[in-house]
Amino acid sequence: MASLDRAEVARLAALARIDLDDRDLDRLSGQLSAIVDAVAKVQEVATPDVPATSHPIPMSNVHRPDEVRPSLSQEDALAAAPAAESGRFRVPQILGEEA
Amino acid sequence: MSATTDSYEEVLERFDPVFGIEVHVELNTQTKLFCGCANGFGAEPNTQVCPVCLGLPGSLPVTNAKAVESAIRLGLALGCSIRESSRFARKNYFYPDLAKDYQISQYDEPTCYDGAIDVILGDGTTVTIGIERAHIEEDAGKNTHVGGTGGIQGADYSLVDYNRGGVPLVEIVTKPVTGMGLRTAEVARAYVATIRDIVKALGISDGRMEQGSLRADVNLSLRPQAGPGGDQNEIPFGKRSETKNVNSLRAIEKAIHFEVARQGALLSAGKAVTQETRHWHEDTNSTTPGRSKEEADDYRYFPEPDLMPVEPTEEWIEELRATLPEHPGVIRARLQAEWGFADLEMRDVVAADAVGIIEDTVAAGASPQAARKWWMGELARIANETGTDLADLPVTPEDVAELQDLVASGALNDKLARQALAGTLAGEGSPRAVAEARGLAIVSDGAALESAVDAALASQPDVLAKIQDGKVQAAGAIVGAVMKATGGQADAALVRAIILRRAGVEG
Numbered sequence: 001m002a003s004l005d006r007a008e009v010a011r012l013a014a015l016a017r018i019d020l021d022d023r024d025l026d027r028l029s030g031q032l033s034a035i036v037d038a039v040a041k042v043q044e045v046a047t048p049d050v051p052a053t054s055h056p057i058p059m060s061n062v063h064r065p066d067e068v069r070p071s072l073s074q075e076d077a078l079a080a081a082p083a084a085e086s087g088r089f090r091v092p093q094i095l096g097e098e099a
Numbered sequence: 100m101s102a103t104t105d106s107y108e109e110v111l112e113r114f115d116p117v118f119g120i121e122v123h124v125e126l127n128t129q130t131k132l133f134c135g136c137a138n139g140f141g142a143e144p145n146t147q148v149c150p151v152c153l154g155l156p157g158s159l160p161v162t163n164a165k166a167v168e169s170a171i172r173l174g175l176a177l178g179c180s181i182r183e184s185s186r187f188a189r190k191n192y193f194y195p196d197l198a199k200d201y202q203i204s205q206y207d208e209p210t211c212y213d214g215a216i217d218v219i220l221g222d223g224t225t226v227t228i229g230i231e232r233a234h235i236e237e238d239a240g241k242n243t244h245v246g247g248t249g250g251i252q253g254a255d256y257s258l259v260d261y262n263r264g265g266v267p268l269v270e271i272v273t274k275p276v277t278g279m280g281l282r283t284a285e286v287a288r289a290y291v292a293t294i295r296d297i298v299k300a301l302g303i304s305d306g307r308m309e310q311g312s313l314r315a316d317v318n319l320s321l322r323p324q325a326g327p328g329g330d331q332n333e334i335p336f337g338k339r340s341e342t343k344n345v346n347s348l349r350a351i352e353k354a355i356h357f358e359v360a361r362q363g364a365l366l367s368a369g370k371a372v373t374q375e376t377r378h379w380h381e382d383t384n385s386t387t388p389g390r391s392k393e394e395a396d397d398y399r400y401f402p403e404p405d406l407m408p409v410e411p412t413e414e415w416i417e418e419l420r421a422t423l424p425e426h427p428g429v430i431r432a433r434l435q436a437e438w439g440f441a442d443l444e445m446r447d448v449v450a451a452d453a454v455g456i457i458e459d460t461v462a463a464g465a466s467p468q469a470a471r472k473w474w475m476g477e478l479a480r481i482a483n484e485t486g487t488d489l490a491d492l493p494v495t496p497e498d499v500a501e502l503q504d505l506v507a508s509g510a511l512n513d514k515l516a517r518q519a520l521a522g523t524l525a526g527e528g529s530p531r532a533v534a535e536a537r538g539l540a541i542v543s544d545g546a547a548l549e550s551a552v553d554a555a556l557a558s559q560p561d562v563l564a565k566i567q568d569g570k571v572q573a574a575g576a577i578v579g580a581v582m583k584a585t586g587g588q589a590d591a592a593l594v595r596a597i598i599l600r601r602a603g604v605e606g
Contacts, residue, residue, distance in 0.1 A: 015397055017193055054186060054402035060410040066128050066165035069135025069149070077145045077153060077261075087144040088243065088258035091195040094251055 003033040107356045108281065110363025114321040116283045117336050118355065119231075122271045122294050124304045125238060125312040126169045132237045132267035133160030133203065133406075140310070144260035152265035154199030159405050162187075166267035167210070167409055169303040170235045172419050173269050174211025176297050177230045184410045185210040187235075187403035195259050196239035204270075206400040209234035210409055216297075218289045219428045220282070221450040228290050229274030235409075240264035278331065284355040288348050291315050292452055293427055299455060300424035308346050309491045315351060317342045319358040321366060337362070338372040342386050345379045348452055349488050353384045361386070427454075434458060438467035444475075451479055453489050456496055463500035469507075473499050477517060481524065494523050502530040514587045515539045541590045545597075548581065548589060552597045555580035566602040574598045 009029040013020045020028065046052075071077075074087050083090035128138050134151035150158035171181055188206035214230035241263055246255030271294060279286045295306040295313055306313045320339035325331040340362070345354045362372045377386040424430070431454055435445045438461070448454055453474050460470035474489060478499075482489050502520055505511040511519060511534060522533030534540065542548060555577045556563055565573040574595055581594045 015193075015399075054404070055408060057407075060184065060408045062161060062407040063164035063167065064135070064161045066130050066163050067135060068130050068137045071136045071147050071149050072153075074143060074145045077148045080155075085245075085258055087146075088260050089145070089195070089198075091257050091259055093254060094195065094242070094244075094257055 004029055004036055105360055105363045105367060107284070107359050110321070110359050110367075111281055111283070113324055114359075114363060114366070115277060115324055115331055115334070116279065116355075116359055117275050117277050117320050117322060117339070118279075118283060118287055119273050119275050119318040119339075120287060120290060120351075121273075121316040121318070122291060123238075123314040123316075124173070124269045124271065124294070124298050124306070125314075126166055126267040126269065127302075127304050127312075128163055128165045128169065128267055130163055130165075131265040132163050132166050132235070133265055136265065138266050139262075142262055144262060147262040148264070152198070153261060154197070160203065160403075162406060162409070163267060166235060167411070168419065169267075169301070170210050170233065170269045171411060171416065172301055172422065173271075173298065173303060174214065174233045175416070175420050176301060176423050177211065177214040177216050177233060177271065179211035179214030179230055179233055181411060181416050182208060182210055182212065182409075184208070184408045186408045187406045188400045189403050190236075191399045192397075194239075195257065196242055197237075197264055198240070198259075198261060202237060202239065203403055203406070204236035205234035208408075216290075216293060217426065217428065218286065218293045219431070219449075220285060220289050221446060223446075225428075226279070226282075226286050226289075228276055228286075231272040231274045233269050233271045236268050236270055238263050238266040238268050275336065283359070284352040287317065287355050288352045291351050292348055296427040296430075296455065297424075300427065300430065307490075308348070311346065315345045317345050317351060317354050317358070319355060319362070320372070321359065321362050337366070338374045340372065340375055340377050340386070342377045342379050343389065347381075347488050347491060349486075350379060350381060354379050354386060357385055438471075440467070440471065444471065447475060451475060451489055453479075456489055459496035460499045463497045465500040465503040469503040470496075470499065473503065473520075477520060492524065493526060494520070498523050498529055505530060505534060509590070510534070510540060512541055512587075512591065515541065518587075540588060542585050542588045545593070548585075548594055549597055551581045551584050551589070552577065552594060552601065555584065556598070556601060563602055566598070566604055571599070571604060574602075 006025050006029045009025055009032060010020070013025075078084040078087070078089065081089050126138075130136060131138050131147075131152055134149050136147045136149050136152055139147065151160055174181055185205060185208040187203050188208075189201040190204045190206070191201040193200060209232040211233035212231070214233070215227050216230060218226045218228055220226065240259050240261040242251070243258045243260070244251050244254035245258060247253030251257070273290070276283075276286065276290075291313075295308070298304040298313070299306045304312055308314070318339050318341045320337040322334045322337045325334055340358055342354045342358060345351050358377075365372055373388070376389040378389050379386055425433070431445070431449065434454065435442075438445075438457075440448065448457060448471065451474070453471075456474055457467065457470045460474065461467050465473075478489060478492060478494065482492055498520075502511075502516055502523075505519065506513065506516050515534070516530070518537065519530040519533045519539055522528070522537060523530050527533045527536060559576060559580070562573050562576055577598050578591055578594050581589050582591065
């Protein structure tokens, strides 16, 4: 049965830039395994003659014409940003010592 | 780092180079890929953004029909098959150049796949490059790093402008290209030039590498030569590097030279090549390691649930196929006939990657020969001296046509025209503006020229006698003196006529 071990949760946490300590890892690997196992039950009914489905609604080619619509003002665009400077979003240092 | 670096040629005596190129083509649609924000360069930061391209909660993307059309036309021009049903996928990564924390791209179902394109080299040899796929994806925003040395490393923080975020791109991925030996770098360059010519002919992108609307990543690896009797195909590929940000044709060639030499030196010393992303540095013509390449799994691709599949009808595809332009090679042959260039002249023009430039210059009003003269003469010399591509010189085809017009109308002679051109290259404006600002103009004021001629004749009294003796070519010395006295601005033909009149000789 699909289950997540501790090392996999630690790797996911690193990719997601989430800092987890040992206790978190123990607790979350248990909880996440339970979720993954529950979802894995789908595999029991997904036999090879059932095609994989990413889009259950039978629609395609939902397109729009290439026509310009009004954008937000710079002020509105930045209104919800925690920090802004010179009309741009200000974000924390991207590369730390790991780079 | 190894102290000894083997040359490109030495390395290729022992190794078979394998390369692949990813070209990102920025489409010139009016709007972005998934929202109605304008797709344009140079606006104030964050003024071409909306809830969709800022990834605000509750917003939903809707695909731009024109972007799909452009991608399909490009795929067809590259000989690709068009998938009956293709879908978008989310590529998840943590980097603030996209506000959503994922890029909408295509993964397992690209719209265009499995094509091939003929690339014609400078000497007329044709090489066929296989195309793995051409998929649609959105571009990212632009980061500005603050603090440190201005690079991402050591920066205190970064500022993000999302105007470019969500602009439509088509990424073209080649199949591995093998067996090109010493011509590897030349083939890679010619391939990118061909892609550039195709997107321009299709009218789907301006294809300007210097402005980032066409960007290339170069993958390169080396494997040992099979040797006599061996089967090269049985030798597995080596570990590859992926060099990012290679943004001129010249840099494509140089990056391949550098990577061949670097990897060859490592392998010869018994060391291993690391599979990694590397950055290209224009100033030093070298690459340095970037972050180690994340595995595809790390991007956690999954189908984009907010966008419906793209399912072009056979009818639509055939309609688009009918709009395809000729192959660049065919266009080239037609232009050569139109322009009346000799084979050798055309070959030089192709080798200098000046076909499109001359075409644009002719369209702006210059004669083909005049366009060729400027671009392959003075401008080629300057490009060579400064180590840049012709297309990257700060002068436009319109400037050159204007310059030629100034010469043809008699306002400037060749010498003055070169000065005007130098001004344009120095950023002083168009040739006409430079000529006005610097006061460059042929002096054809008769009285002024007559007194200059008289002064020159007075200082070289023997010349007049020689001319009257029938040695008309002696007038050249006086013409030279007058040119010198007028700072090269005299109308040479007029000066000559005045001299001959003074000597009482018919011109």
